[in-house]
Amino acid sequence: MKKIISVFLIFCFSSTLFISNAQENGMRNEDAWMIRKIFDKSLTEGQCYPWLHFLTKKIGNRISGSPQSYAAIEFSRQMMDTLGLDSVWLMPCIVPHWSRGNKSIAKIIDSRIGDIEMKCLALGGSVATPDEGILANVVEVKSLDEVEKLGKTNINGKIVFFNRPMDPTKINTFAAYGGAVDQRGSGASVAAKYGAVAVLVRSMTTRLDDIPHSGGVNYNDEAPKIAAIAISTNDAERLSALLKTEPTKVYVKTDCKWLKEKNSFNVIGEIKGKEFPNEVIVVGGHLDSWDVGEGAHDDGAGCMQSIDVLNIIKKLGYQPKRTIRCVLFMNEENGLRGGKAYGEYVKNGKEKHLAAIESDAGGFTPNGFECESISESFNQQLKQMQEWLPLLEPYGLSIKRGGSGADISPMRPSKVLLIGLRPDSQRYFDLHHTEIDTFEMVNKRELELGTASMTSLIYLLDKYGLK
Amino acid sequence: MKKIISVFLIFCFSSTLFISNAQENGMRNEDAWMIRKIFDKSLTEGQCYPWLHFLTKKIGNRISGSPQSYAAIEFSRQMMDTLGLDSVWLMPCIVPHWSRGNKSIAKIIDSRIGDIEMKCLALGGSVATPDEGILANVVEVKSLDEVEKLGKTNINGKIVFFNRPMDPTKINTFAAYGGAVDQRGSGASVAAKYGAVAVLVRSMTTRLDDIPHSGGVNYNDEAPKIAAIAISTNDAERLSALLKTEPTKVYVKTDCKWLKEKNSFNVIGEIKGKEFPNEVIVVGGHLDSWDVGEGAHDDGAGCMQSIDVLNIIKKLGYQPKRTIRCVLFMNEENGLRGGKAYGEYVKNGKEKHLAAIESDAGGFTPNGFECESISESFNQQLKQMQEWLPLLEPYGLSIKRGGSGADISPMRPSKVLLIGLRPDSQRYFDLHHTEIDTFEMVNKRELELGTASMTSLIYLLDKYGLK
Numbered sequence: 001m002k003k004i005i006s007v008f009l010i011f012c013f014s015s016t017l018f019i020s021n022a023q024e025n026g027m028r029n030e031d032a033w034m035i036r037k038i039f040d041k042s043l044t045e046g047q048c049y050p051w052l053h054f055l056t057k058k059i060g061n062r063i064s065g066s067p068q069s070y071a072a073i074e075f076s077r078q079m080m081d082t083l084g085l086d087s088v089w090l091m092p093c094i095v096p097h098w099s100r101g102n103k104s105i106a107k108i109i110d111s112r113i114g115d116i117e118m119k120c121l122a123l124g125g126s127v128a129t130p131d132e133g134i135l136a137n138v139v140e141v142k143s144l145d146e147v148e149k150l151g152k153t154n155i156n157g158k159i160v161f162f163n164r165p166m167d168p169t170k171i172n173t174f175a176a177y178g179g180a181v182d183q184r185g186s187g188a189s190v191a192a193k194y195g196a197v198a199v200l201v202r203s204m205t206t207r208l209d210d211i212p213h214s215g216g217v218n219y220n221d222e223a224p225k226i227a228a229i230a231i232s233t234n235d236a237e238r239l240s241a242l243l244k245t246e247p248t249k250v251y252v253k254t255d256c257k258w259l260k261e262k263n264s265f266n267v268i269g270e271i272k273g274k275e276f277p278n279e280v281i282v283v284g285g286h287l288d289s290w291d292v293g294e295g296a297h298d299d300g301a302g303c304m305q306s307i308d309v310l311n312i313i314k315k316l317g318y319q320p321k322r323t324i325r326c327v328l329f330m331n332e333e334n335g336l337r338g339g340k341a342y343g344e345y346v347k348n349g350k351e352k353h354l355a356a357i358e359s360d361a362g363g364f365t366p367n368g369f370e371c372e373s374i375s376e377s378f379n380q381q382l383k384q385m386q387e388w389l390p391l392l393e394p395y396g397l398s399i400k401r402g403g404s405g406a407d408i409s410p411m412r413p414s415k416v417l418l419i420g421l422r423p424d425s426q427r428y429f430d431l432h433h434t435e436i437d438t439f440e441m442v443n444k445r446e447l448e449l450g451t452a453s454m455t456s457l458i459y460l461l462d463k464y465g466l467k
Numbered sequence: 468m469k470k471i472i473s474v475f476l477i478f479c480f481s482s483t484l485f486i487s488n489a490q491e492n493g494m495r496n497e498d499a500w501m502i503r504k505i506f507d508k509s510l511t512e513g514q515c516y517p518w519l520h521f522l523t524k525k526i527g528n529r530i531s532g533s534p535q536s537y538a539a540i541e542f543s544r545q546m547m548d549t550l551g552l553d554s555v556w557l558m559p560c561i562v563p564h565w566s567r568g569n570k571s572i573a574k575i576i577d578s579r580i581g582d583i584e585m586k587c588l589a590l591g592g593s594v595a596t597p598d599e600g601i602l603a604n605v606v607e608v609k610s611l612d613e614v615e616k617l618g619k620t621n622i623n624g625k626i627v628f629f630n631r632p633m634d635p636t637k638i639n640t641f642a643a644y645g646g647a648v649d650q651r652g653s654g655a656s657v658a659a660k661y662g663a664v665a666v667l668v669r670s671m672t673t674r675l676d677d678i679p680h681s682g683g684v685n686y687n688d689e690a691p692k693i694a695a696i697a698i699s700t701n702d703a704e705r706l707s708a709l710l711k712t713e714p715t716k717v718y719v720k721t722d723c724k725w726l727k728e729k730n731s732f733n734v735i736g737e738i739k740g741k742e743f744p745n746e747v748i749v750v751g752g753h754l755d756s757w758d759v760g761e762g763a764h765d766d767g768a769g770c771m772q773s774i775d776v777l778n779i780i781k782k783l784g785y786q787p788k789r790t791i792r793c794v795l796f797m798n799e800e801n802g803l804r805g806g807k808a809y810g811e812y813v814k815n816g817k818e819k820h821l822a823a824i825e826s827d828a829g830g831f832t833p834n835g836f837e838c839e840s841i842s843e844s845f846n847q848q849l850k851q852m853q854e855w856l857p858l859l860e861p862y863g864l865s866i867k868r869g870g871s872g873a874d875i876s877p878m879r880p881s882k883v884l885l886i887g888l889r890p891d892s893q894r895y896f897d898l899h900h901t902e903i904d905t906f907e908m909v910n911k912r913e914l915e916l917g918t919a920s921m922t923s924l925i926y927l928l929d930k931y932g933l934k
Contacts, residue, residue: 040636168912169507171862206912365832365891367863395638396834424832424891426912445635445673445893 031391031463034318035456039395041312042452048304049444051079052363055304056294056439063124063291064331065097065262072287073265076307076328080269083311087272090265093341095331097262098125100291101255106200106229108239109135109249118235119210120200122254123184123217123228124290124334124433129198133253134159134227136197140243144182144190156195159250161202161243162187163236166429168206173425174361177204177432184230185218192223198252199228202236205429210234214290214433216334227254264330266338271310273322273462280323281461282356282416283309283454286332286339286407293437297428301363301447302421303328308451309458320462322354329407332360336406343410355417355461357454358405363447364423368392369457370402375415380467388460397453417466421454498858498930501785502923506862508779509919515775516911518546519768519830523761523906530591530758531798532564532729539754540732543774543795547736550778554739557732560808562798564729565592567758568722573667573696575706576602576716585702586677587667589721590651590684590695591757591801591900596665600720601626601694603664607710611649611657623662626717628669628710629654630703633896635673640892641828644671644899651697652685659690665719666695669703672896677701681757681900683801694721731797733805738777740789740929747790748928749823750776750921753799753806753874760904764895768830768914769888770795775918776925787929789821796874799827803873810877822884822928824921825872830914831890835859836924837869842882847934855927864920865889884933888921 055072062068073090080088106120139154141147142164147155162183170176181204188199203213210232217228229252231239242248267287273279285302289295306326313324330338346353357369371382385399392399404418412418423446431437522539529535540557547555573587606621608614609631614622629650637643648671655666670680677699684695696719698706709715734754740746752769756762773793780791797805813820824836838849852866859866871885879885890913898904 039638043635168510171506171916173912365893426832426916427910430910443894443897445640449638449893 028391031460034459035391037316038312038455038459039452041315042308042448042455043445045315046308046448046451047311048308048447048451051304051307052296052300052442052447053439055300056296061289061291061293061295062287063098064095064264064288064334065259066291069264069288069330073267076267076287076303079307080267080310080326083269083314085269085271085310088269091268091341091345092263092265093330093337094261095264095337096335097259098334099257099259101128101257104229104255105133105251105253106231107251108242109251110242116238118239119212119232120229121212121214121292122256123201123230124214125217125219126228126254126256127225128256129227129252129254133251134198135249135251138200138239138243138248138250140240144186147190147194150194152194155191158196159198159200159252160187160191160196161200161239163202163240165202165233166204166206173206173429176206177429180204184215188217188226188228189220189223192226196226198226200250200252201228201230203230203233204432205233207430208233208237211434211436214292227252229254266330266342267328268325269307269310270323270325271313271320274319275321277323278350279352279354280325281354281458282325282327282408283458284327284329284356284407285359286330287328288331288333290333290433292433293431293435294439296437296439296442297362298432298437299332299360301442301450302359305359305363305447305451305454309455312451312455318459322462324458324462332407336410339407340410346411346414346416353411353414353416354466355419356408356411357419357421357457358408359421359450359454360405360407361421361425362423362428363442363450364427365396365446366421366423366450366453367396368398368400368422370400370404370420370422371417372402372404373415373417374412375417377467378417381417384467391460392456395453395456419457421450423450495858498927501926502858504783505779505922505926506919508782509775509915509922510912512782513775513915513918514778515771515914515918518771518774519763519909519914520906522767522771523763528756528758528760528762529754530565531562531731531755531801532726533758536731536755536797540734543734543754543770546774547734547777547793550736550781552736552738552777555736558735558808558812559730559732560797560804561728562731562804563802564726565801566724566726568595568724571696571722572600572718572720573698574718575709576718577709583705585706586679586699587696588679588681588759589723590668590697591681592684592686593695593721593723594692595723596694596719596721600718601665602716602718605667605706605710605715605717607707611653614657614661617661619661622658625663626665626667626719627654627658627663628667628706630669630707632669632700633671633673640673640896643673644896647671651682655684655693655695656687656690659693663693665693667717667719668695668697670697670700671899672700674897675700675704678901678903681759694719696721733797733809734795735792736774736777737790737792738780738787741786742788744790745817746819746821747792748821748925749792749794749875750925751794751796751823751874752826753797754795755798755800757800757900759900760898760902761906763904763906763909764829765899765904766799766827768909768917769826772826772830772914772918772921776922779918779922785926789929791925791929799874803877806874807877813878813881813883820878820881820883821933822886823875823878824886824888824924825875826888826917826921827872827874828888828892829890829895830909830917831894832863832913833888833890833917833920834863835865835867835889837867837871837887837889838884839869839871840882840884841879842884844934845884848884851934858927859923862920862923886924888917890917
């Protein structure tokens with residue numbers, strides 16, 4: 001009898017196992033088929049590339065508060081309106097409005113070799129110098145710590161020149177950027193504390209070239225605000241070489257100003273979920289850019305990919321269970337006001353936000369996703385997503401623990417799963433925040449693969465939900 | 468007693484295991500450290516980028532037999548001579564010498580809209596048309612099969628226009644190329660068999676643009692040789708649209724000729740192995756290019772990376788056990804004579820060739836390696852290499868079964884392990900065999916990462932040998 005029961009139990013167990021495996025294989029086949037369709041559609045009927053052409057060539061760069069930023073809002077809304085979404089709307093946010101004014105000047109004043117005009121850009125948010133500019137001796141440092149060590153005696157009345165390069169041996173260039181960008185962000189206030197009159201910052205790139213890189217400076221309240229200017233890496237090398245031989249003076253002039261804050265908007269469009277309309281998956285990028293170049297990779301690419309995700313879902317006639325929402329955030333570059341407004345909305349709203357994906361690392365060949373969350377379930381969620389890897393690896397995609405994106409970070413306290421698209425990073429800092437971040441630097445297929453990668457992950461998140 | 472023996476055996480077994488694990492971990496740490504050094508050195512002191520600048524800008528494109536091909540041989544030899552290698556020499560091979568002569572013409576003759584000059588390039592190896600050119604009606608086909616089906620009735624006296632696009636949905640663009648390139652390689656002979664007077668071939672790219680792509684046509688002996696011309700994809704689309712409305716005539720003229728064969732060379736340099744000097748690991752690319760653009764990605768990149776592998780090994784002061792040999796092959800594009808000469812050398816020589824790595828898929832971010840061999844031990848060898856993956860994955864590198872490279876393929880019969888470097892493929896066919904395959908299209912870091920990837924794999928192959 002015991003034996004019979006055992007055999008029976010074994011039979012039950014193995015047949016359940018069999019059914020469950022078969023079901024799972026069936027689901028997997030269906031998923032593989034769907035993801036193949038998503039890639040096919042994105043690579044043949046994706047719209048991100050022509051949309052990006054309009055955004056970059058007809059509108060151009062679009063710092064928060066600028067007329068072009070409103071053109072970008074209206075353009076994105078109109079594009080979403082063509083897709084037959086369930087709703088498209090604007091979410092208000094108040095943004096700062098900074099203007100660099102006339103071209104900044106940074107000039108080496110040297111009686112031996114004559115004056116040398118350096119290729120420069122005021123850092124975003126920099127204050128103006130007095131009208132007559134500033135002429136002062138330069139002191140070169142490699143770190144914020146070095147300023148602290150040099151102290152008032154060596155810093156007072158000087159222009160501090162931050163010249164620690166991005167580490168070229170980091171394989172991921174974002175790590176190299178992270179290791180150098182404190183000079184740009186905090187250098188001015190640290191130097192001003194000891195009486196510096198302005199700062200020059202080596203551009204954030206591993207290249208040696210003549211292209212200055214802008215990007216934000218963050219003043220704190222403990223020190224006077226002094227002008228902050230990025231110089232090209234070639235000029236940084238030259239200035240450093242001169243300083244090795246004898247004291248060198250530099251003349252700087254910036255004309256920047258803060259204008260009145262402006263009413264601006266995040267642009268939002270969505271496909272309503274059929275089963276769980278109140279559960280939301282967000283995909284987005286930021287619509288503003290710095291005021292140089294065309295903001296093509298940063299972050300026109302991510303925005304146009306995000307609208308294209310909805311486009312591809314509609315084109316495939318796929319009806320999601322959950323609400324898929326594209327959010328184009330305003331003001332990532334100098335305030336994060338759009339991201340914060342959306343974060344508040346998530347915190348106060350009655351919807352459940354499952355996950356948010358941001359594409360803000362350039363429109364290059366995607367290598368996968370990084371995820372983060374403060375939810376207790378995060379480890380489980382990550383494990384669940386990594387079980388999808390056999391479906392994503394044929395497209396070169398991985399899923400790892402890591403960072404996500406600035407605009408979606410204000411959703412962190414609401415325990416939303418935050419995901420960053422991770423493209424190949426080698427070329428990003430050649431053009432980040434420069435005149436050459438233009439449409440021509442974006443490859444159509446690489447851009448479209450980003451759309452397809454995000455759409456695929458959203459398909460899986462939508463279908464299976466999160467543990 | 469039995470129990471004591473058991474305990475003793477367990478002890479022996481586990482302590483051996485322990486020692487072996489510890490040894491293995493030690494080795495792994497040493498390897499990880501070495502590979503880190505290789506990447507650091509390549510990204511800070513690699514020379515492939517400035518060398519490529521010279522090759523592309525001072526020498527330019529370099530079809531076999533051309534004066535520039537001899538400049539490239541001499542330049543590479545001189546660069547190798549600066550590295551303190553154990554020997555540098557030239558291996559003779561006789562190469563064909565084809566010249567396109569005057570610019571080819573492909574013009575739509577249309578009384579409705581006026582004549583339209585198409586952007587075109589004679590295919591490499593094409594014969595000339597008669598001096599007065601050829602004017603004929605065009606018949607569009609999508610495949611070689613379609614020509615066979617249309618037969619003499621529909622083909623005779625016509626210009627056959629091969630217009631099957633590369634499939635944009637293939638994630639790996641080399642697969643898309645492989646799926647379309649039969650039209651370029653075999654189209655002329657298949658069409659001529661049925662009386663075609665010339666062929667037009669849609670350029671091998673997924674892009675829609677005005678840039679024609681050259682590449683080789685292979686005539687067989689069963690049909691007359693007729694002129695073969697690539698037209699840009701935009702022109703292919705336009706011609707196809709015209710053909711849909713009414714019969715269309717095209718005028719073509721080519722001025723190509725085959726010159727006398729020339730004595731040429733593979734350029735070879737090596738670091739002699741200390742323990743097994745008679746065991747050789749080859750790394751290489753091909754020094755010739757088509758006669759348009761600068762042959763930067765195809766394959767200046769692979770050649771300069773291959774010399775740089777020896778440079779990095781020397782700079783690290785690493786003494787290999789086995790001989791590491793850089794071979795820059797001549798005549799990959801239209802004859803493979805250099806590869807065949809080296810293949811003969813391997814077959815007849817007294818050295819044992821362990822493995823050969825080729826970089827001929829562009830100087831883009833490397834994703835890993837593909838391997839092949841007809842050796843009985845290949846499965847074991849692949850398994851052995853895949854055990855090294857934990858050392859390579861931090862650099863984004865995989866090791867898979869697959870293809871390798873054209874130049875090293877003549878070593879296949881000698882059972883050499885053949886390995887191809889596999890970079891990201893998205894941009895390669897934007898520029899392959901065109902005027903825009905120039906230095907500017909190569910990113911310094913991406914190129915250097917290729918050097919580092921190959922050096923790392925060679926380090927492991929050298930240290931551990933192959934099963």
